[in-house]
Amino acid sequence: MGPRMRSRTKLAAGLGIGAIAGIGLAVGVSGQMPGQAIPGGVPPVDTTPVVRNVPDGQAQVTLSFAPIVKSAAPAVVNIYTATVDRSRSANMDAFMQQFFGGSAPARPRVQQSLGSGVIVGADGLIVTNNHVVKGADQILVALSDRREYPAKLVFSDARLDLALLKVDTKGTPLPVIRMGDSNQAEVGDVTIAIGNPFGVGQTVTTGIVSAIARTGVGISDWQFFIQTDAAINPGNSGGALLDGQGRLLGINTAIYSQGGGSNGIGFAIPSRMVRVFLSAAQSGKLVSGWIGVEGEPLTAESARLAGMDRPGGLLVTGVVPGSPGARAGIRIGDVLRSVNGKDVADGGQLRYSLATEGVGRSLDVVLLREGREQRASVTVAAPPETPARQLTPITGQSILTGVTVANLSPAYAQELGAGLPEQGVVVVQMVGNAPAAQIGIRPGDIIEAVGGQPVKTVADVAAQASRGAVVVRWSRDGNSRECGVVNGRLACRP
Incomplete structure (x- = not known):
């Protein structure tokens, strides 16, 4: 292990803190060891009924959460990452070429970041947010008792913004979080957030469930979060949101903030979705249910x-x-x-x-x-993979030259990301200077008509493109737009 990963103190020094989440998530699943990631199976749900008592007076209001925190905190870890940036500055290259007649040698820079995680397996399995460890070359996990372990990524899903790490404890069991049922949560329930905000060390904050079934947040494809007013800050990503019994209610993922700190609006991925993710880690693929x-x-x-x-x-x-x-x-x-x-x-x-x-x-x-x-x-059924995708690059001379399209199916639409229709023709990729790119078409758009003719399959698109079509209509997020070449000039209309 490199010198930058020998201790969390060295790794955390001089960190530039960013937003807890809200980053653009790439679609896709990356995983290793499918079917072996969770040898003992997905952790069971603690089904003990939630106890909801309204405080009788000030004496009950001042009761301590210490026993709950003492039990759960050892299962929440700090995560430190290092990513090597090997890119070279174009300005430096120009400078070296002008004054020294050669290019500057590439000098890798190490970008360091931090987050939190939750132990879900005594053998060293840890759940965190995908954005905490995405692209990391080195990952270090620090327990509350100051033990430190290098970790490796064994499974991740960017659509859920969840990742599964594994540390080798040489047979020493780790404390495991108790899994709660987020479907039982109600607005007003007590919440406890544990994480590593700003890298200061494990920190506990409390609040209540402010809202459930919060959608439209724009964080991940599965738009469904628990909202809490417990203070959550950068570094809390991947940490635990607990219920009043100390069970995992969700994984802290994002905050709504204009200044980068907590404004009392935090979002957590529900524990039910965490269990779906852990099941996917066993099979190596996330498959959401479908009813058509x-x-x-x-x-x-x-x-x-x-x-x-x-x-x-x-x-x-x-x-x-x-x-x-x-x-x-x-x-x-x-x-x-x-x-x-x-x-x-x-x-x-x-x-x-x-x-x-x-x-x-x-x-x-x-x-x-x-x-x-x-x-x-x-x-509930698995989404069908019909029609076949048939990825088709468009060649020849047309407004879609350089674009690759594919047939949508319920399964493919789910794989690409929520919000896509379950049938039609989708743009998969395109070359940078393609005519379609110049009129604003981008991957994920739906091709509705080419050359004035409606299209339903890639064969329809290819047939119209082969005739030199210069007009295309496409849609994005349900909004359609049409562009084409008229009298030698580009013209568009909604």
């Missing part, structure tokens, strides 16, 4: 048209023929109100329910149809 239903949040106007006195639920806008949702009788125009007793207000909540319930589970769904409540049972 798409929808959009109800507006006040659409709620009125549906015969509702207030907005609430997901308006079904698409049902894949033959899908579990279709077999259960769900129709376009239905309003999906709840899944297994949990309200559904948007697509993020539905995706979370499907991911955490798992393939093969039967869901109790409450629908509103023509003003009447109905119930249905839907069996």
